[in-house]
Amino acid sequence: MIEIKDLHKSYKMGSNSLHVLKGINFSVEEGELVAIMGSSGSGKSTLLNILGMLDELDEGSYTLDNVAIKNLNETKAAQYRNKFLGFVFQSFNLINYKSAVENVALPLYYQRVGRKERQEKALKYLEQVGLKEWATHLPSELSGGQKQRVAIARAMAAEPKVLLADEPTGALDSTTSYEVMDLIQKINDAGNTILVVTHEEDIAQMCKRIVHLKDGVIVEDKKVEQVRASQYV
Amino acid sequence: MFNKDRWQEIIEVLSTNVFRTLATAFGVGWGIFILIILLAAGKGLENGIRADFGDIATNTMFMWSRNTTKPYKGLPKGRNYRFKLEDVMAINERVPGLRFISPRNQLGGFGGANNVIRGLNAGAFNVYGDYPEIIKQEPMTITSGRFVNQNDINNNRKVAVIGDGVKNELYDKGEDILGSYIKIQGVNFMVVGSYKKKNNNGDGEEGQKEIFVPFTAFSQAFNMGNDVGWMAITANDGYSISSMKENIVNVVKENRTIHPADERAVGYFDLYEQFNRVESLFGALRWVAYFVGVLVLLSGIIGVSNIMLIVIKERTKEIGIRRALGEDPWSIKKQILMESIFLTIMSGMAGIIFGAAVIYGINAILDAVGPVDMFVNPSVSLSVVVGALGILIISGLLAGFIPAQSAIKVRPIEALRTE
Incomplete structure (x- = not known):
């Protein structure tokens, strides 16, 4: 599903450049649930941004679902993001003047799905995350956990190949964190490929595979026995 | 263009800060109002002097x-x-x-x-x-x-x-x-x-x-x-x-x-020759009216452009989210341009209507007090109104262009980082 070879990325900071990713080789099969761990500055967010086509790589190659991702203009990148990827952010990033269901319907709108169908689909995904009754509420009327569940529904609405979650539980207390992880595990059980960036060990343990990043290189890549989040909920 | 969701969004954005929108709109409306009034006054003078020539064969x-x-x-x-x-x-x-x-x-x-x-x-x-x-x-x-x-x-x-x-x-x-x-x-x-x-x-x-x-x-x-x-x-x-x-x-x-x-x-x-001299005077008058009117309008347009820039700044994060979700940049640009054109046209129309009302009032007064020397029936023709609309659409485009450009220039990752 994801194939990364010899990936390099550096940022220019004035006169010096900061080499963030120093040759990453990494691949993800369909249906995997991968945790990317590392301390801050290890390059995990940069890696996720490159995977999410929000950032460009300097060197190396990136193939997503057998499509080479390189030299994309913004329009093309937007199309690919819409078609291939779903994003879940630490700070939820819901559009605050739109109701939950409108937020979920947004990626479908960019796919030019008709109004009615969009509404139905969005409601269906909201139902899956257990928020159907909250469909017409604005994000400001939802709790943190609910917001993140709306964000997950939104990410899933476009039926992406890969779900990218950047610290999805970073802004949540542990109980809600587990609820969110439970949801992610269920989505993964349904066969979806998910990458989770986190620095919390317990969250990482709920994935099937942990990739440790340190100073821009992968120091450890191991399969783990998945801890089900449902037992904590 | 006739997309219900897009229009809904335009209304939502413009109505989030009603006072600001109205203040901005006033700038444009005022500009077009001045333009209309100047043109109408010029026309009134022209009508007055033409009436002096009467039906005489001018050639x-x-x-x-x-x-x-x-x-x-x-x-x-x-x-x-x-x-x-x-x-x-x-x-x-x-x-x-x-x-x-x-x-x-x-x-x-x-x-x-x-x-x-x-x-x-x-x-x-x-x-x-x-x-x-x-x-x-x-x-x-x-x-x-x-x-x-x-x-x-x-x-x-x-x-x-x-x-x-x-x-x-x-x-x-x-x-x-x-x-x-x-x-x-x-x-x-x-x-x-x-x-x-x-x-x-x-x-x-x-x-x-x-x-x-x-x-x-x-x-x-x-x-x-x-x-x-x-x-x-x-x-x-x-x-x-x-x-x-x-x-x-x-x-x-x-x-x-x-x-x-x-x-x-x-x-x-x-x-x-005399007639032509007067004709060219009218031409010059009209030119002055357009010049002054468009300059006043320009300050209104700069106001719109300014507000749009602020709106973009406020919505940077939202634009980042949208782009992460796969909205293509051209669609964002179109949205901003349409917001700007919509705002200019709406306020411009208000200006035109207000201007027309004032002209109507002046005509009513002129009718009531009887003829005034060298000033008859100040008015603007439909072509002037259509022209003014054209000016508004172009100005809306101009006003939205820089903000729209700046909106899609920000890379989505940077837009997402802004708090």
Whole structure:
């Protein structure tokens, strides 16, 4: 599903450049649930941004679902993001003047799905995350956990190949964190490929595979026995 | 364009900060209002001055004889000469493109002694010897009877067409004028009609106190022989009298044995040139109105552009989210451009409506207090409104362009990072 070879990325900071990713080789099969761990500055967010086509790589190659991702203009990148990827952010990033269901319907709108169908689909995904009754509420009327569940529904609405979650539980207390992880595990059980960036060990343990990043290189890549989040909920 | 979701979004964005939107809109509305008012005022002035010209055929020149200033072929300078009827014929033959050549003779004048008598009434009036064509050069409405016709000319009939002013002075109210006789410098003429002139220039009253009689009868009655006092010459449509006057004057000079270089022997007045000068003044006025109006509008547009930039800044994160979700940049750009155009058009329309209301008010006042000198019916035509709309759409595009550009210039990852 994801194939990364010899990936390099550096940022220019004035006169010096900061080499963030120093040759990453990494691949993800369909249906995997991968945790990317590392301390801050290890390059995990940069890696996720490159995977999410929000950032460009300097060197190396990136193939997503057998499509080479390189030299994309913004329009093309937007199309690919819409078609291939779903994003879940630490700070939820819901559009605050739109109701939950409108937020979920947004990626479908960019796919030019008709109004009615969009509404139905969005409601269906909201139902899956257990928020159907909250469909017409604005994000400001939802709790943190609910917001993140709306964000997950939104990410899933476009039926992406890969779900990218950047610290999805970073802004949540542990109980809600587990609820969110439970949801992610269920989505993964349904066969979806998910990458989770986190620095919390317990969250990482709920994935099937942990990739440790340190100073821009992968120091450890191991399969783990998945801890089900449902037992904590 | 006609996408319900997009419009919904535009309304949502613009209504999040109503006061700010209204304040911005006011800038544009005010600009277009000023533009409309200036154009309407210019039009009012134009209408006023045009009314002064009345229906006079403007492609016309008047020509009269003066004293020669150069000796020529044995004739001395300072010679007093007269145009002759042959000159009219000669001009007709040798200068193509003329519509009317009316030779005219005149008696009396403003402030002159009484020259017309009817019974116990007497008055001083301008009396003209004219051909029938003069009514097309100097339009007047026949209020009773008829005007001078070709038969009158051919038979030297002593008939007269009198102005309503003449009628008021010489006749009692309700008295029948047709068939009655008036005595012009001792010669009886039968009144066959009366006229009224429309143009309301300063001598409006004077214009109604004229008497027209056939040219031939006039010459005979007042011993003019073949003399022609002056001529009114109108060119055909498509010809300009200004470019033909040289030829006309030259024909007369040749016929009257005047030195070709004698500039002052033939006096003339080119109405068309005057008219054109006034026309170009209107053109300049309109230009000034557009210039000032568009400049005022520009400040409004800068306001819109400014607000759009602020809106973009506030929505940077949202734009980042949208792009992460796969909205293509062109769609974002379109959204911002449409917001800006929508705002400008809406406020512009408000300005136009307000301007139209003010013009309507001014017209109502003008109607109520009666005519004002040189200012009639200030108005803007539909084409001006359409033009203003065009200006608004272009301005909306311009106002939205920089913000839209800056919105998609921010990379999604940076947009997402902003808090």
